[in-house]
Amino acid sequence: MRMVVVAGLLLALAGCGDESSASGGSLKGKTYLSTAVTEDGQPNELVANTRISLHFTDDGRLIADAGCNSMQSPVKTSGGKLSMDDLAMTGMGCDQPRHAQDDWLSKLLSADPAWKLEGDQLTVSSGGTAISLQDGQTAEPDLALDGTKWILETVITGEVASHSAGAEKVWITFNGERVTGSTDCNELQGPVARDTTKLTFGEIATTRRACAGDAAVLETALLNGLKGNVTYEIDANRLKLRAPSNGLDFTATR
Known part of the structure; x- marks a missing residue:
């Protein structure tokens, strides 16, 4: 950045x-x-x-x-x-x-x-x-990565951060070596490994419902952010995922 x-x-x-x-x-x-x-x-x-x-x-x-x-x-x-x-x-x-x-x-x-x-x-x-x-x-003590429903707030592409309508319906949850969630248009799930600062996503599978407009844009952004190796940071009720060229910010309510 x-x-x-x-x-x-x-x-x-x-x-x-x-x-x-x-x-x-x-x-x-x-x-x-x-x-x-x-x-x-x-x-x-x-x-x-x-x-x-x-x-x-x-x-x-x-x-x-x-x-x-x-x-x-x-x-x-x-x-x-x-x-x-x-x-x-x-x-x-x-x-x-x-x-x-x-x-x-x-x-x-x-x-x-x-x-x-x-x-x-x-x-x-x-x-x-x-x-x-x-x-x-x-x-605000940091929330746990596992078991928290992380709701999409911001999509980062290069140096641009965007806040899209409907993002509040997009979410992910981690449970051990699995990530599940929703793009709002489709459900998703897949494997994920971790260490103290890095997540490594395997292939993410989704249901097959066709998406259009903002929903399609958000789905693409979410799936692009859940690929390969990404760093992660939790600050209170916020989760930041970062790859070299993109990132995702999530929030969670207690």
């Missing part, structure tokens, strides 16, 4: 500073999910079905997501500030409201925002904007 550098090239980070100074503890190795956003003390609603995610890696990077593209940079956390050398962002196409939300978060993170950690509650603020977040393992 192409990376668009927001402010030059990513630089190597030599240490993260004193994370446990006045801001209340270490952020390393943790993911925080937004619970509220305020602008000048007033609630600011995010785009529907999105949530801000901030992941602080063990090697000193911040990986952020506002619902569309992923952005990352080496980060220093000393002095109660999140200081980034350069912020890089993927170039995936999304709808205008989510693009605008990406830009808003990118600008906030690039402004050396203040941070404060109290227990499992993180606050990140800049100017009149404050984002309240909670430790992800408390807010």
Whole structure:
């Protein structure tokens, strides 16, 4: 996936500073999910079905997501500030409201925002904007791959993400070495092997009902995404499947 550098090239980070100074503890190795956003003390609603995610890696990077593209940079956390050398962002196409939300978060993170950690509650603020977040393992523990009904949300082809009408009727479920599901037009099933980060799909069989229009497009996209080796990642109630040239995003309700 192409990376668009927001402010030059990513630089190597030599240490993260004193994370446990006045801001209340270490952020390393943790993911925080937004619970509220305020602008000048007033609630600011995010785009529907999105949530801000901030992941602080063990090697000193911040990986952020506002619902569309992923952005990352080496980060220093000393002095109660999140200081980034350069912020890089993927170039995936999304709808205008989510693009605008990406830009808003990118600008906030690039402004050396203040941070404060109290227990499992993180606050990140800049100017009149404050984002309240909670430790992800408390807010939304990751769902299990097996036994969860994963509903299609986004189809990714190259650098374009699409959200098609009828996708909410397309789903898959994993049970051990089998995957089953529905394209909405046909039922599907097939073998799947796995390790900690990779799924390997065998031949997927479907029923023989003819599909047309959006249903045919979704069926083709789903079956293309369930071929061969793909990486997978579960973040709370979201499942991401990625191959070199395509991908599928799913959500599950608890």
